[in-house]
Amino acid sequence: MAAAERLVEDWRRAEREGRRVAVSGRWGTAEGFVAAPTRASGGWLGGGRRDADAECTVLVAPQWPGLEDVPACTDVDRALCAALLRAGHAVAHMRSFAPTASCDAGGYAEAISDILGAACGGTRPALAGAWLAGTACAAASTNHEGLAFLCLVSAPSAEVLTRRTPENEDDPAWVESPSLRLADGLAALSPLEAVTVHDRPVLLVGGAADRLLPATHLESWRA
Numbered sequence: 001m002a003a004a005e006r007l008v009e010d011w012r013r014a015e016r017e018g019r020r021v022a023v024s025g026r027w028g029t030a031e032g033f034v035a036a037p038t039r040a041s042g043g044w045l046g047g048g049r050r051d052a053d054a055e056c057t058v059l060v061a062p063q064w065p066g067l068e069d070v071p072a073c074t075d076v077d078r079a080l081c082a083a084l085l086r087a088g089h090a091v092a093h094m095r096s097f098a099p100t101a102s103c104d105a106g107g108y109a110e111a112i113s114d115i116l117g118a119a120c121g122g123t124r125p126a127l128a129g130a131w132l133a134g135t136a137c138a139a140a141s142t143n144h145e146g147l148a149f150l151c152l153v154s155a156p157s158a159e160v161l162t163r164r165t166p167e168n169e170d171d172p173a174w175v176e177s178p179s180l181r182l183a184d185g186l187a188a189l190s191p192l193e194a195v196t197v198h199d200r201p202v203l204l205v206g207g208a209a210d211r212l213l214p215a216t217h218l219e220s221w222r223a
Contacts, residue, residue, distance in 0.1 A: 011035075011082045014091070021092065023118045027107035030062060032094035034119050037085050054090035056148045057120040061112050061129035061137050062097035067179045069131055069212065076130040080153055084128065092119035105185025109140040116144070124148045131155060132182055138191035138221075141198065149201040154213045157220040158187035192220060 014035030023030045037054050060081050063070045077093070085091045094115065099107060116125050126148040129137040134155025141150050161183045164174075174180055195202055206218045 010085060011078065014081075014085060015093075018093075021094075021115070021119050023111075023115045025111060025114050026100070027103045027111040027114070028097070028099040030094045030097045030111065030115050032062075032092065032096070032115075034090055034092045034121075035081070035085055036090050037088045054088065055124055056126050057090040057092055057123040058084045058126040058128050058148075058151070059092040059112065059116045059119055060084070061127065061133040061140075062094040062115075063131070063133050064108060064136075064178075064182055065097065065099070067132065067182065068177065069179065073131045073133070076153060077133075080128055080130060080151075084151075089126070090123060092116070105136070105139070105182060105189060108136045108182070108186075109143075109189060112136055112140040113143050116140075127151070129153065129155065132158075132179060132186065135183070135186050135191050138195050139186055139189040140194075141200075142194045145198045147198065147200050149203060150195065151203045151205065152221060153205040154207060154210055155204075155221070156183065156213055156217045157192050158183045159190070159192050160217055160220050162187045195221065 015033065018033030018035040020033050021031070034057060060077055063073050063077070081091050081093050092115065097111070099111065112127070116127065124146065125144060127137040127141060127144070128151035130153040132155070134152040135158050137150060138152060138155070141147055162180065202221070204218050204221050206213060206215065
């Protein structure tokens, strides 16, 4: 089986066999599963697979519903889950995330923290997220001193994304775009500062073909 097909099959198995997780809070509800990594079992002709022990559980943070770029992010999230699973980590993935009408950016970060706490059990926690879910992970990371790592995939720095200029300050998108409204709230949480609060590895991933996220955002995180 080709490597790409094996990744897809591993993730489908993970979805079927993962430990179910349901979390609720003042922010809303979330439901998903925690998938265990697998390794060769040495069974019949060496083709068997069995769960492997994982020292780390990574929450791939759920996307905020209704954002313009969520459909594209869904494929990125699945690829991220499969890659982390292949790397030997347990992976928590939420099939549904339903924030309340009053939930704001702070509630989003709180939800990520609550879901991570419910998912990791006795393993060391880690956070990963694509697009604004990654930005929210950065904001939430201040509450988790013991994170194994933080992985941000094509994640905009909210402070840069919401910076007005004389040329765009009257653009109706500041009000009409769900992504920009969420980014405004996340900017108030100072995610760029949040990643420096605790000492842990931070992996920044950007794609050369990504026309949505300029390199200035990655440079801001790195600085």
